[in-house]
Amino acid sequence: MAVSGVALLLFVVAHMVGNLKVFLGPESMDGYGRWLRSIGSALLGNEGVLWVLRIGLVVMIVLHMTAAIQLARRARAARPESYRARRPVQGSYAARTMRWGGVIIVLFVVYHLLDLTVGVLNPHGVHGEIYRNVTADFQLWYVTLAYTVAVLALGLHIRHGIWSALQTLGVSSARVVQTAALGFAVFICVGYLSVPFAVFFGLVR
Amino acid sequence: MRLTLRIWRQSTKDDGRLVDYRLDDVSEDMSFLEVLDVLNEELILAGDEPVAFDHDCREGICGMCGMMINGVAHGPERATTACQLHMRHFADGATITVEPWRAKPFPVVRDLVVDRSALDRIIEAGGYISAPTGSAPDAHAVAVPKPDADTAFESAACIGCGACVAACPNGSGMLFTAAKITHLGVLPQGQPERDSRVLDMVRAHDDLGFGGCTNTGECTAVCPKGVPLDSIGRLNRDLLRASLRPRR
Numbered sequence: 374m375a376v377s378g379v380a381l382l383l384f385v386v387a388h389m390v391g392n393l394k395v396f397l398g399p400e401s402m403d404g405y406g407r408w409l410r411s412i413g414s415a416l417l418g419n420e421g422v423l424w425v426l427r428i429g430l431v432v433m434i435v436l437h438m439t440a441a442i443q444l445a446r447r448a449r450a451a452r453p454e455s456y457r458a459r460r461p462v463q464g465s466y467a468a469r470t471m472r473w474g475g476v477i478i479v480l481f482v483v484y485h486l487l488d489l490t491v492g493v494l495n496p497h498g499v500h501g502e503i504y505r506n507v508t509a510d511f512q513l514w515y516v517t518l519a520y521t522v523a524v525l526a527l528g529l530h531i532r533h534g535i536w537s538a539l540q541t542l543g544v545s546s547a548r549v550v551q552t553a554a555l556g557f558a559v560f561i562c563v564g565y566l567s568v569p570f571a572v573f574f575g576l577v578r
Numbered sequence: 579m580r581l582t583l584r585i586w587r588q589s590t591k592d593d594g595r596l597v598d599y600r601l602d603d604v605s606e607d608m609s610f611l612e613v614l615d616v617l618n619e620e621l622i623l624a625g626d627e628p629v630a631f632d633h634d635c636r637e638g639i640c641g642m643c644g645m646m647i648n649g650v651a652h653g654p655e656r657a658t659t660a661c662q663l664h665m666r667h668f669a670d671g672a673t674i675t676v677e678p679w680r681a682k683p684f685p686v687v688r689d690l691v692v693d694r695s696a697l698d699r700i701i702e703a704g705g706y707i708s709a710p711t712g713s714a715p716d717a718h719a720v721a722v723p724k725p726d727a728d729t730a731f732e733s734a735a736c737i738g739c740g741a742c743v744a745a746c747p748n749g750s751g752m753l754f755t756a757a758k759i760t761h762l763g764v765l766p767q768g769q770p771e772r773d774s775r776v777l778d779m780v781r782a783h784d785d786l787g788f789g790g791c792t793n794t795g796e797c798t799a800v801c802p803k804g805v806p807l808d809s810i811g812r813l814n815r816d817l818l819r820a821s822l823r824p825r826r
Contacts, residue, residue: 443790444748444790444792447790448747448748448750448789448790450787451683451749451750451788452789453682454680455680456646456649456677456680457586457596457675457677458584458646458649458675459649460648460650463745463795463796463800464794464796465795468792468793468794468795469747471792533793536793537792537793539811540793540807540811540814541793541814542814542815543811543812543814543815543816543817543819544811544815545808545810545811545812545814546811547795547807547808
């Protein structure tokens with residue numbers, strides 16, 4: 374759980390850096406897309422390295438979900454009879470919403486791939502014109518809303534995930550790690566939300 | 579105070595159910611267990627079966643009492659056992675739901691009494707040090723730095739009440755296990771068996787049917803002794819290290 378989570382988090386950070394290129398204009402954004410496809414093309418051909426990374430990501434997602442399902446099944450077996458009265462949260466809200474939050478994120482990733490990778494759900498949907506695709510998306514209020522909900526779910530997931538992963542890997546200073554995880558989650562949320570909101574409010578056209 | 583107690587009643591034969599009991603003259607200075615005592619006197623006079631619940635010292639140090647009070651282990655007050663919880667923390671006219679700890683390794687014996695010997699099985703797996711008995715050694719024979727002694731004591735304060743398991747959404751006993759790992763793991767006396775202790779105790783914990791820890795922090799929030807979550811990080815560190823080293 375922790376190790377696959379850390380790998381996925383590294384992807385999330387790299388993805389965010391790429392997103393922010395939208396503020397540098399269409400050339401920077403589309404050029405970044407071309408560069409991504411061309412990494413290592415001398416060795417593995419165009420998109421070769423990209424596919425290696427994509428397969429690695431899918432493997433990590435499968436491992437992450439497998440571990441989550443195992444934990445959920447153990448939890449259900451450990452409490453066959455539930456409480457009649459239960460005050461839900463004494464600890465952290467983010468921790469309590471990890472499982473359903475994860476489901477929301479997976480569903481979003483499917484939509485996101487169809488929207489901006491495959492392009493079939495994108496209002497512009499022209500391959501390689503990343504900047505135009507993105508700006509076409511976030512002029513629509515419901516697309517912006519969907520992305521906002523997903524990013525906030527991701528933020529909650531990361532807020533508990535970072536600290537829980539570090540605790541699993543043996544770091545034992547809960548308060549410091551929890552504060553750092555919260556800061557990082559806010560950083561990720563702001564980074565990801567800046568793009569849809571900038572487009573929606575007309576700062577990026 | 580007038581109260582309605584909605585209490586889980588279960589004999590060995592049936593599946594159990596919640597039963598309402600009205601109490602019209604409860605003092606706000608009573609402890610929660612004293613209210614149950616008053617109820618039981620009334621039940622006995624009426625010829626009914628009294629409510630079975632565990633208790634012993636009633637000073638918050640033995641770990642015998644423990645029940646879910648309005649869905650929170652040991653009730654609404656932090657760092658407080660059920661026996662030290664006073665009725666002034668409840669509103670007049672309130673309905674209070676009382677249930678036993680619920681976990682697969684804690685079968686209900688009767689009403690609010692559960693069998694917590696699974697915790698003893700975890701301790702038996704490694705929660706001890708092997709030392710020759712005889713006359714007690716001098717207290718200063720082995721030097722322990724004060725910060726280590728404090729960390730050990732924080733975890734040694736665990737009274738084994740089982741609230742961490744009861745509160746955990748995963749039904750995990752990791753805080754209990756980690757408290758003993760931390761208590762012995764930071765002291766010099768605990769070093770020789772440090773690796774085998776963590777491996778054996780975690781395996782016993784998992785084999786007994788406790789759930790896996792997801793660091794939700796529900797456990798430490800209800801722990802009457804405030805055993806910190808840091809102890810679980812220590813357990814994980816020891817577990818990782820012991821797993822990577824060849825077993826001696």
